[in-house]
Amino acid sequence: MADIVLDKVSKKYPDGTVAVRDVDLEIADGEFVILVGPSGCGKSTILNMIAGLEDISSGDLRIDGERVNDKAPRDRDIAMVFQSYALYPNMTVRENMAFPLRLAKLDKATIDEKVNDAAKVLELTALLDRKPANLSGGQRQRVAMGRAIVRNPKAFLMDEPLSNLDAKLRVQMRTVVSRLQRRLGTTTVYVTHDQTEAMTLGDRVVIVRAGAIQQVGEPQQLYDHPANLFVAGFIGSPSMNFLHASVADGRLRTALGDLPIGSRVRGLLSDAPENLIIGIRPEHFEDAALVDEAARAKGTEFEAPVELVESMGSDKYVYFTVEGERATSAELEELAADAGASDLPTGGGANLVTRLSAESAVKEGENWRVWVNLEKIHLFDPSNGRNLTLHEGRAAGVTAE
Template identity: 65%
Template structure:
């Protein structure tokens, strides 16, 4: 087990394309780090560089205090779980799991013992003599995990290991991976494009976009204090709602939701940033509420023409469109491209997550409230979050 340091790591392909630019990260021993971002953001390239499957163009990769840039994968002592599982089809489950040990010249008895232990842990003991072709998707995934575990490597690298499983199994395996990682305490670098996995699994999450790290932090921190529009829009499901607006003097902001006065804490940090003028306001779905249920908590209210209501039991999702300009920025356009959600309805589409008791009906106008103290304010031009994070 070891710490891993990426120091100004750059990946540039021979054709000049920049896949990863100036990646800096110190991963502590035993930490579970998630690399998340839309496809093509450089997260898998980064993982492959750590693995040694791709060359590092510039910068240094340090594992356990040693620069390993020029080392072959086999000399780095790290294990990898592939999206396709990459099980050797001609070997039994046991042979698959024992393969790294066999290559390392470990004696047969030890291999048998270690494979047995790993199989026990992953509930694969009765399948050891079967071929991968005869296993279910979930079992194959566990064999791939087992192959990584048996040799007790310095670190695990996982490249979207759950994306080939169906939704239910994915949740189940997610908790199992988390448990195994905590038990073994092995440093883990985990790549995913699924923000739910990122939020639930990681000690820290690295959000990447177009080869550049956007923000590094704990899931809770990323959620509460996204550094920019991209992170704000990427983390959280359903995602944050964005409204273009003008920041006026005295801490008021004008948006499609009307005029609202920002609380002192937000205002102070805005003053610090020295910004007035065009901004984009971000509000998470759960920071809306039926105005009649709120009481006199500070916040702002507005009338929403409700289009669709989805009662989920514990909450109610209300969808509506506010007239006005749609927020435009490079960050948000990139996100829209990634999700394929490029349809616009001539206004700001809003998702609000309300209490189950909320009185909203399809086709009716409802009076809604939002929590101004949770509002994020982004610079319209740069996409930077203007509200300073409070730790």
């Protein structure tokens, strides 16, 4: 067990492309850290550099206080689980799990004991004499984990270990991974492109975009207080609504009407661009009829045509179309491309996803009055994506004084 420190780590390829740029990250002993980002953002490269499978172009990597930049993977004492599982097809499950121990030249009795222990933890005992070809996807995945835990390494590295499983099994394995990590208490770095996995698994989540860290924090902190447009759009499902906004007469002019702004945001806006983006999470809307008087004062109301209602039982997802410009920025386009949404037809105006109470009587095709919580609205600068409502790491809405 050990801590892992990345100090200004960069990866530059011979052809000049920079895959990872000045990454600073401290992973504490026993911590479960998730690296998450869209495909091609460099998260796997960071993991491979920690593993030693890729060279570090500049910066220092320290494991347990020792600089390991120039050490071969086998001398770093860390285990890795691959997306493809990478089981040795010519060996049985037992031989697969024993492989790292055999290379470490342990005696036969110790190897058997450790393999049997690990097999018991992962419920693989009955499968020990099978070849990988005769295992299901979930079993292969467990064997891959078994091979990693069997030799008590200083740290685990996991490269999208669950993404080859079907959706239901993935949710089950998520809890298996989580429980295993708690039980072993081994420092773990986990790479995924799935924000749900990132939110549910990690002690801390690191959001990576274009080779640079966007924000590091606990899942809830990233959700409530995103540092920029990218983090705000990446975390959360359904994702945050983004609308174009402009400043006029000390108010924010948006498709939801003119919104009041508090003194703190007004102070910031004096040197901010005229064109802004507001971001509102779906759960910060509510059917206006269901909002009590006390809460009503914290927000504002607007009316819009209901396009679609999806009843989830516990909530209703209601889709509105509002007149006005759609928000545009490089970050949003990247997010849309990553989600595959850039190919979807969007029609005119901006789309709004809201999560209303199940009691709401909202009907498709009608105009409906909706309340929105102003204290939860984020305001972003489209030129650099910065969250303008963030103050000392906390977002306080546009009306904060």
